[in-house]
Amino acid sequence: MTSHTFYSIIAAADWIGIAVFAITGALVASRKQMDIVGFAFLGTATGIGGGTIRDLLLGQTPVFWVQEPLYLVVCIACSMLVFFVAHVPRSRLVLLLWLDALGLALFCVLGAEKALTHGPVVAAAMGVVTATMGGMIRDILGGESPVILRREIYATAALLGAVTYLTALLVMPREWAMLAGFAAAFGLRGLALAKRWSLPVYKPREARRPEDVGL
């Protein structure tokens, strides 16, 4: 595979990830019955949120969508489309969660790829940040319980995807490593959704209120 083809694939994956995250943001806006500007706002914040935080942390500013405003246009267009067709799918929530899983799997690999020069620990962290922050912004702004903190496999899937990619890089060409990372993340998150899997949680004791301990 030529280097040119490789960068075309990365670019395509990037656009797809941003579009599907924008759609999930707009679907939350439809669940909250916002107006069309609310759709555009929440869709755009979700689509570009993860990559924006990654760019800020790495000091790659102006952030990517300031350098290429077409990203904003795509997010706004996707969000407006959702405004008009959100009643079509039988369940917005199921669609939202599967699109979110797709975006998560794409971005955990692309985020790690963007931070490769900073070493494996930072690359894995940036994979997780890029994959999860858009959804976290969406859930905080939309008043939903952040999916990353619910008792399901979510950040874990992003971490697995990033680590799989970084490990696979050692033994195979870049494009196959990316595919492996994507498959690992999407597979785990998809299984968690389909089978309602979760990791064991910390259970010994419920939280008490400040008054209960004399504060």
Add this chain to the structure above:
Amino acid sequence: MTSHTFYSIIAAADWIGIAVFAITGALVASRKQMDIVGFAFLGTATGIGGGTIRDLLLGQTPVFWVQEPLYLVVCIACSMLVFFVAHVPRSRLVLLLWLDALGLALFCVLGAEKALTHGPVVAAAMGVVTATMGGMIRDILGGESPVILRREIYATAALLGAVTYLTALLVMPREWAMLAGFAAAFGLRGLALAKRWSLPVYKPREARRPEDVGL
């Protein structure tokens, strides 16, 4: 109008916007019965929040108030003033919403102006970011429902102001274009407040809970 006068007007508008946003933050602190440090903290975060996020996204760091700490001093002074006089106005909430409208209209133009070199799409986005993020930080920290996501015309007014400014720039001098943008944003937001206007919202279906769709 000389260039010197022009920059004096921009600077004055900037200080006024920061002061009125700081006051709205302090008014939320008074609604939540915080102590004086809480007033200063919430007032300052609201006053400088929008411009700070704009500077970070554009990579203009250190952010503006690190370069000119007087902004912090003004925010703290305004917030402390509110601590002592917040009981005077008949309705803090009405005052808060109108001052917020004033800050919104000033910052959507100033934010777009600061990002002009990045093209119209980014400039409009930065107008909306600068105008709305201070209030969003205020509402999230103060535990209020973010005004930007309520069913009223808010981000829409900021967007209208920024787009009006950018369009007007093509046909009139800068200072008149700024006035036009300000008038458009303040007029629309003011009408929305006075007449309780809102855009049509997405209504087809209420949100269901995860359990309802088998998750």
Add this chain to the structure above:
Amino acid sequence: MTSHTFYSIIAAADWIGIAVFAITGALVASRKQMDIVGFAFLGTATGIGGGTIRDLLLGQTPVFWVQEPLYLVVCIACSMLVFFVAHVPRSRLVLLLWLDALGLALFCVLGAEKALTHGPVVAAAMGVVTATMGGMIRDILGGESPVILRREIYATAALLGAVTYLTALLVMPREWAMLAGFAAAFGLRGLALAKRWSLPVYKPREARRPEDVGL
């Protein structure tokens, strides 16, 4: 004291502050019964949150933990440790609040130190930001009421510590000034916790809802 010793002390204080904040984040994760990845995520975000925001505002990017990934490793290790031993202390909440006080007192001095070249107002602000933002991120992500906005002395203690450090710098060597700032912040926050102290709050009037004032 040699310059070498001085920097060793600063570095040690930095690592201790990050570790204790990471532990407080993991303790919140245990209160919310998250899984182990949730512990690692919330612990890490809390440990590095304050310093990350300080670095972003000052334009010191890539942020500190991208340049030294060992910080991430320490945060993750501390969080995982908490996953296995959080049931040991008699009260997680009391432990959490005292560790938080320790981190607060360390970071208000270290944050001010890092921003010294920007003048006293910005240095004091960065002390408060570094000391309080990790805890604020922890509380927002963990769904707790942010400790900084509760009616107790919190940001006030960070501010006192930073101002004490900056003032003491004028009359004593750096290491003693740091100790003075730390003692002032930890003393005040500790007294506030032990004696349930708080500043006088704004009391004249409860908040009304939008409907009450005709909005």
